[in-house]
Amino acid sequence: MPISLRLPADVENRLAALSTLTGRSKTFYATEAIIEHIDDLEDAHLSAEVLARVRAGTEARIPLNDLLADYGLAD
Template structure:
């Protein structure tokens, strides 16, 4: 699959320098960065969904008192 990414000029220049210096294509580094960070990006996206659900009242939340009582941790 081919994907086009627009980078700011300074970032493009830095990426090009790294690629040139190592003899690897820029796509190698972009793919590597995605592979190393995709799980974190997916986690953040799910977290944002949960926050939106909480704010919209679609997700139940619990007070500290409720959690402590449920876990029998209340003083």
């Protein structure tokens, strides 16, 4: 899906320089940046949901000592 973006001149210059330096397209780097940011936003949203369930007492929790013991990492 085509998307048109207006970037600040300094950002566009950096993107163009990186593209020239590496031989990859500006589209490649823009896509990678968007994917990375969406991943981060999704992780933050999921974390907030889990935290709310923990605080509400509806999310199962495992003590760290039990988890370490399960994997043979306990002292």
